[in-house]
Amino acid sequence: MNHSNHVVSTAITAESIADSSVVAPEAVAQYALGLGDDALVLAHRLGEWIANAPELEEDVALGNIGLDLLGHARSLLTYAGTAWGQSEDDLAYFRGEPEFRSRQLFEQPGGDFAATIARQLIASVYFAELYRALSLSTDPTLAAIAAKAVKEVDYHVDHSVQWLRRLGLGTDLSHERMQRGLDLMWPFVGELFQPDPFATDLDGIAVDPERLRLAFDSLVPRLIVDAGLTVPTMAAAQGGGRIGRHSEALGPMLAEMQVLARAHPGATW
Amino acid sequence: MAAPAKTTVDDASSEGTADQRREFDRLIEADMRVEPRDWMPEAYRKTLIRQISQHAHSEIIGMQPEGNWITRAPSLKRKAILMAKVQDEAGHGLYLYSAAQTLGIDRETMFEQLITGAAKYSSIFNYTTPTWADMGSIGWLVDGAAICNQVPLCRASYGPYGRAMTRICKEESFHQRQGFEILLELMRGTDAQKAMAQESVNRWYAPALMMFGPPDEDSPNSQRSMAWKIKRFSNDDLRQRFVDMLVPQAEVLGITLPDPDLKWNEERGHYDFGPLNWDEFYEVLSGRGQANAVRVARRKQAHENGAWVREASRVYADREAAERETTQRMAS
Ligand SMILES: [Fe+2]
Ligand SMILES: [Fe+2]
Numbered sequence: 001m002n003h004s005n006h007v008v009s010t011a012i013t014a015e016s017i018a019d020s021s022v023v024a025p026e027a028v029a030q031y032a033l034g035l036g037d038d039a040l041v042l043a044h045r046l047g048e049w050i051a052n053a054p055e056l057e058e059d060v061a062l063g064n065i066g067l068d069l070l071g072h073a074r075s076l077l078t079y080a081g082t083a084w085g086q087s088e089d090d091l092a093y094f095r096g097e098p099e100f101r102s103r104q105l106f107e108q109p110g111g112d113f114a115a116t117i118a119r120q121l122i123a124s125v126y127f128a129e130l131y132r133a134l135s136l137s138t139d140p141t142l143a144a145i146a147a148k149a150v151k152e153v154d155y156h157v158d159h160s161v162q163w164l165r166r167l168g169l170g171t172d173l174s175h176e177r178m179q180r181g182l183d184l185m186w187p188f189v190g191e192l193f194q195p196d197p198f199a200t201d202l203d204g205i206a207v208d209p210e211r212l213r214l215a216f217d218s219l220v221p222r223l224i225v226d227a228g229l230t231v232p233t234m235a236a237a238q239g240g241g242r243i244g245r246h247s248e249a250l251g252p253m254l255a256e257m258q259v260l261a262r263a264h265p266g267a268t269w
Numbered sequence: 270m271a272a273p274a275k276t277t278v279d280d281a282s283s284e285g286t287a288d289q290r291r292e293f294d295r296l297i298e299a300d301m302r303v304e305p306r307d308w309m310p311e312a313y314r315k316t317l318i319r320q321i322s323q324h325a326h327s328e329i330i331g332m333q334p335e336g337n338w339i340t341r342a343p344s345l346k347r348k349a350i351l352m353a354k355v356q357d358e359a360g361h362g363l364y365l366y367s368a369a370q371t372l373g374i375d376r377e378t379m380f381e382q383l384i385t386g387a388a389k390y391s392s393i394f395n396y397t398t399p400t401w402a403d404m405g406s407i408g409w410l411v412d413g414a415a416i417c418n419q420v421p422l423c424r425a426s427y428g429p430y431g432r433a434m435t436r437i438c439k440e441e442s443f444h445q446r447q448g449f450e451i452l453l454e455l456m457r458g459t460d461a462q463k464a465m466a467q468e469s470v471n472r473w474y475a476p477a478l479m480m481f482g483p484p485d486e487d488s489p490n491s492q493r494s495m496a497w498k499i500k501r502f503s504n505d506d507l508r509q510r511f512v513d514m515l516v517p518q519a520e521v522l523g524i525t526l527p528d529p530d531l532k533w534n535e536e537r538g539h540y541d542f543g544p545l546n547w548d549e550f551y552e553v554l555s556g557r558g559q560a561n562a563v564r565v566a567r568r569k570q571a572h573e574n575g576a577w578v579r580e581a582s583r584v585y586a587d588r589e590a591a592e593r594e595t596t597q598r599m600a601s
Binding site for chain 2: 014040044047048050051052053054055056057058059060063064066067070071073074077088089092093112113165166167169170171173174177256257259260261264266267268269
């Protein structure tokens with residue numbers, strides 16, 4: 001393991017990781033790959049909103065959030081790839097659906113704006129807790145990526161909470177749609193806190209997702225109630241994203257995302 | 270929003286008083302900025318509203334041909350750059366709508382004019398983007414032409430417009446460089462990539478040259494805009510400047526510009542270039558481009574799909590404001 005070249009936390013990017021001589025240990029790479037996939041899949045979904053948002057300010061805001069997440073994905077995938085001599089693009093564009101490890105919440109289609117806000121609220125609170133814990137990781141690269149991400153994700157939480165309130169307390173129609181959005185996304189909450197099969201032997205390095213559940217449960221239901229909405233009660237879906245089990249939404253998404261890169265294998269862009 | 274061209278004198282006609290007219294002429298003459306509080310001739314105000322809102326619409330419609338490739342960008346780096354670029358264009362639209370609002374028109378009205386087809390936008394965005402190389406061509410040629418057009422606008426006589434343009438131009442020059450890089454990467458790549466780049470430049474080159482508008486002799490409005498210092502160079506001057514800038518860059522790329530008449534003219538100190546097909550330009554302008562209907566329909570759909578969100582936002586903000594007021598009244 002060689003961390004001598006790792007960069008300072010505020011400046012860490014996919015490029016700086018690729019340019020350094022850092023090599024992720026195999027187990028750490030396996031863990032980082034799942035985290036990178038989560039961020040990549042959600043970033044891609046947010047990219048679908050650009051030019052389609054309800055107002056220009058939201059084209060900008062959702063674009064910003066998507067760009068932040070894409071930055072996290074690029075750093076995590078680049079770091080994971082150092083273990084196998086693969087680039088972020090090898091991992092993003094040349095793995096098939098069963099090899100993707102993203103949890104199922106992130107691949108859910110954006111639906112209407114309320115569904116997107118519901119997905120984003122759940123995701124942002126989860127990411128905020130995850131990165132806060134991961135910034136204390138004994139793996140310096142993971143810690144640096146997380147420390148940078150946590151500041152950005154705090155803003156994402158604010159953005160979602162403001163919209164949750166506007167839609168929940170706005171008009172009858174927006175209230176109904178916000179509730180429907182929450183109901184649609186809620187079955188995918190449970191999976192976020194299931195044990196990560198790639199985190200088990202990484203004491204002090206990885207974050208055990210079960211540890212994050214308490215913080216989520218003490219915050220999100222209260223936010224939902226404060227916005228005049230009802231905390232959904234539907235059962236958790238089975239999950240399995242980390243072991244390559246996905247909902248029907250991921251396949252078409254990857255087909256689109258990967259189509260050009262796969263038409264020109266070996267090309268650089 | 271109230272019209273800011275306040276007329277405080279008895280003569281409330283749009284012609285203004287002799288003093289007002291003299292003061293306006295003095296500002297223009299002295300190359301000073303006209304600000305929203307200043308009196309301005311009605312025709313000047315209308316010209317600016319038309320130009321700034323058209324420009325804003327172009328930024329917004331321009332998000333579509335590039336937005337087309339965000340989900341298929343071939344590398345994560347390019348995906349990030351493209352997302353940031355399209356997002357910048359939304360920001361440009363926002364600055365420009367704000368500048369137009371200072372002239373007494375609201376955003377909703379301008380949006381309405383766009384989606385009903387009453388207002389124009391740059392017809393370059395009615396061309397389609399069938400290949401990834403089009404992301405390079407748009408950046409290099411379309412943003413490139415936009416910069417040539419827009420750098421002089423940073424000194425436009427109307428203050429809010431000039432200031433918006435200063436911010437915008439900084440970002441547009443990034444866009445042009447990124448477009449150039451996309452093409453450079455393709456031209457250094459496989460045969461298929463090179464062919465993709467050349468084919469795309471073949472499609473975008475002439476339309477980009479036409480972005481400067483019709484030849485000077487066919488462009489009556491631009492004379493007046495130049496006198497008012499809204500516009501500083503003629504269409505043909507700007508077009509020449511653009512061609513002179515492109516040729517050496519095309520050489521670096523190893524791309525052929527699709528014009529057999531393109532050659533250096535020692536005497537003029539400029540490149541000569543062949544005639545442009547203005548019939549096609551007017552075809553596209555009058556609605557028979559590849560994507561005119563689709564672009565406007567798509568904007569309309571996004572606007573309509575978002576109506577319930579904007580309404581909720583408004584109701585929520587009003588209620589919050591009312592509650593704040595009640596709390597304050599009870600406290601005092
Ligand atoms: Fe722009
Ligand atoms: Fe641009």
